[in-house]
Amino acid sequence: xxxxxxxxxxxxxxSQHRFIDPRTLMTIRHLELxxxxxxxxxxxxxxxxxxxxxSVEFTEYRQYTPGDDPRYLDWKLYARSDRYYIxxxxxxxxxxxxxxxxxxxxxxxxxxxxxxxxxxNTLAATLGYFxxxxxDAVGMLSFDEGIQEYMPARNRPGHLxxxxxxxxxxxxxxxxxxxxxxxxxMDLMNKRGxxxxxxxxxxxxxxxxxxxxxxxxxxxxAQVFQILDPAExxxxxxxxxQFEDQETGEQMFVDPASARKEYMSQLEAHLxxxxxxxxxxxxxxxxxxxxxxxxKGLFDFLxxxxxxxxxxxxxxxxx
Numbered sequence: 281x282x283x284x285x286x287x288x289x290x291x292x293x294x295s296q297h298r299f300i301d302p303r304t305l306m307t308i309r310h311l312e313l314x315x316x317x318x319x320x321x322x323x324x325x326x327x328x329x330x331x332x333x334x335s336v337e338f339t340e341y342r343q344y345t346p347g348d349d350p351r352y353l354d355w356k357l358y359a360r361s362d363r364y365y366i367x368x369x370x371x372x373x374x375x376x377x378x379x380x381x382x383x384x385x386x387x388x389x390x391x392x393x394x395x396x397x398x399x400x401n402t403l404a405a406t407l408g409y410f411x412x413x414x415x416d417a418v419g420m421l422s423f424d425e426g427i428q429e430y431m432p433a434r435n436r437p438g439h440l441x442x443x444x445x446x447x448x449x450x451x452x453x454x455x456x457x458x459x460x461x462x463x464x465x466m467d468l469m470n471k472r473g474x475x476x477x478x479x480x481x482x483x484x485x486x487x488x489x490x491x492x493x494x495x496x497x498x499x500x501x502a503q504v505f506q507i508l509d510p511a512e513x514x515x516x517x518x519x520x521x522q523f524e525d526q527e528t529g530e531q532m533f534v535d536p537a538s539a540r541k542e543y544m545s546q547l548e549a550h551l552x553x554x555x556x557x558x559x560x561x562x563x564x565x566x567x568x569x570x571x572x573x574x575x576k577g578l579f580d581f582l583x584x585x586x587x588x589x590x591x592x593x594x595x596x597x598x599x
């Protein structure tokens with residue numbers, strides 16, 4: 281079976297199986313165990329769904345692209361899927377990946393019982409666990425208004441545990457500066473790799489658009505995950521309330537009934553601008569709210585990698 285041509289059919293197949301609710305998942309104290317639960321649950325659901333073929337083909341093949349040697353085409357798979365695939369090679373699966381983590385105070389917000397920070401940490405841990413188990417090198421760079429912590433991309437005994445410990449550290453900073461980590465990571469990555477940027481992106485996007493274009497120009501692959509609380513995304517507040525900007529400390533009394541329309545208009549424009557900037561640079565963009573199963577993030581990550589023609593998954597689902 282060929283991989284689904286859109287996200288919706290495969291996600292519908294996966295949705296037939298019950299994934300763990302984020303609030304329940306956060307009751308698992310250890311971050312590495314949380315990540316393991318997500319990854320194993322994802323593959324279990326995928327193998328039991330009508331889209332089992334998605335995982336099989338993702339493991340063993342990549343799509344044919346002009347310039348590939350036609351001798352490696354799999355004609356049996358072509359007969360079943362009507363698509364051209366070639367067997368992947370070992371050196372196509374290894375890469376260096378950096379997780380860029382927003383540690384600004386706005387990430388501490390959590391109206392639905394799960395903070396954006398805990399959700400982002402768990403998503404990063406899930407991706408890091410997945411990549412590490414397949415032999416890829418994973419590093420991390422955390423930031424707020426400046427660079428907080430840096431871990432080089434490695435794959436060796438003990439590194440995954442160190443990565444999890446670094447991800448578990450609480451927010452310490454104030455405001456968000458997206459330019460500093462982008463510049464720093466470009467200085468560090470002298471070879472092509474993968475950059476995963478996880479943030480709420482509730483900050484000006486002017487310079488970020490140029491930074492994303494620079495990443496693409498240097499041949500790096502990138503994926504952007506925007507994490508929002510459902511209350512932020514849909515402005516579900518009902519009663520008049522005193523809001524405090526978690527990054528600046530500024531306070532404002534707001535009547536939701538009168539503010540909702542303008543808030544949603546500005547938010548939608550901001551989201552559209554971020555997505556447009558990613559699309560313009562060929563960077564994959566996923567918007568997630570903290571009430572959505574973490575498996576969605578892993579699915580979007582794997583699907584984006586598959587569509588790019590570089591398969592990064594080997595046998596993580598059997599680890």
